[in-house]
């Protein structure tokens with residue numbers, strides 16, 4: 001089926017400036033016509049408001065590249081089992097999407113545009129439904145877990161250890177969506193900060209973000225003995241077969257979490273290769289897992305760690321340049337190395353660009369695109385526009 005993505009993109013540009021109102025209309029339409037799905041969303045929609053809509057528009061705009069689209073949508077379809085999403089929900093969402101776009105397009109809406117959106121949405125739902133149906137029925141839709149340890153490491157970063165009640169399959173470097181009873185139906189992806197353990201426990205590193213309902217609950221309200229709910233583990237930032245030949249790992253802030261898991265997975269290899277870890281933080285205090293780091297560095301002679309911090313008395317932003325300097329210095333003579341990069345998307349992009357300039361093959365650089373889509377530090381593509389909370393003076397004029 002061919003989809004007219006140029007038309008979709010054009011029609012999107014017509015409504016883009018009223019994205020905020022459009023997504024509100026979309027949810028109002030959805031809930032009015034399908035009151036049965038309201039419980040699947042958070043009570044307060046402000047934070048979550050645009051996420052479903054953003055994913056839909058991002059996917060529709062990528063419909064011209066079926067391979068990329070399928071790679072993006074399959075894990076999403078699998079992950080959506082945790083919302084209890086059923087095939088019959090998809091037409092309902094599609095109808096509200098079209099209604100909202102039509103409403104805000106005015107005279108610009110044509111039969112051809114409608115057909116292009118219907119075709120794109122049809123493809124999106126088909127891939128997601130198929131991905132969810134391929135999962136064996138015995139696989140849980142979610143996993144409940146007990147918080148066995150909760151530790152505040154800095155004013156705003158907590159490290160949580162949780163133990164799922166049922167076996168939880170995952171690979172080092174993957175992430176899982178979390179929610180807690182303190183923030184019902186608010187889900188966010190967090191990287192798992194360990195390789196699989198015999199006792200089945202999982203570690204998560206959470207920074208409280210401004211107005212983040214879930215991160216605030218995870219940092220300030222959840223305590224040992226509490227409970228969390230996990231979606232399935234997803235993500236491809238996992239250890240590759242040739243990783244034993246040496247790795248460069250670059251981690252910034254809480255981006256340390258999946259890199260820690262990768263290092264633990266390297267340690268389980270029969271013959272671990274050399275691993276160089278460059279760990280960036282904006283201040284020394286922000287190196288929140290120093291004990292864990294020191295333990296790894298002392299135990300494994302193949303692991304070499306340097307911190308990228310601002311110079312003495314320097315500004316926090318100077319850490320950015322130091323991190324890139326260290327990456328350049330190390331990578332210059334090792335163009336064949338596998339690289340794992342995790343942290344703010346600005347950092348990940350800067351590191352990728354630098355490695356590209358040094359002749360690194362992009363296929364050797366592993367990072368987590370999905371996490372970046374859901375983090376606060378996001379690129380600003382037209383679709384991403386929906387994801388970032390911005391004050392638009394001429395919309396919120398009062």
Ligand SMILES: NC(=O)C1=CN([C@@H]2O[C@H](COP(=O)(O)OP(=O)(O)OC[C@H]3O[C@@H](n4cnc5c(N)ncnc54)[C@H](O)[C@@H]3O)[C@@H](O)[C@H]2O)C=CC1
Pocket residue numbers: 175191207251252253254255256257258279280281282286308316317318319320321323324341342343344345346347348350367368371372374375376377
């Ligand atoms: N799997 C993944 O990729 C994961 C990604 N994250 C993301 O990592 C981020 C962590 O946030 P924070 O701890 O607040 O990080 P942060 O703002 O404290 O920055 C961490 C490090 O990145 C460096 N950095 C930031 N922007 C840069 C740029 N443009 N160029 C070069 N270096 C730069 C800083 O100097 C610092 O060393 C969040 O956005 C989170 O979503 C977190 C966990 C896992």
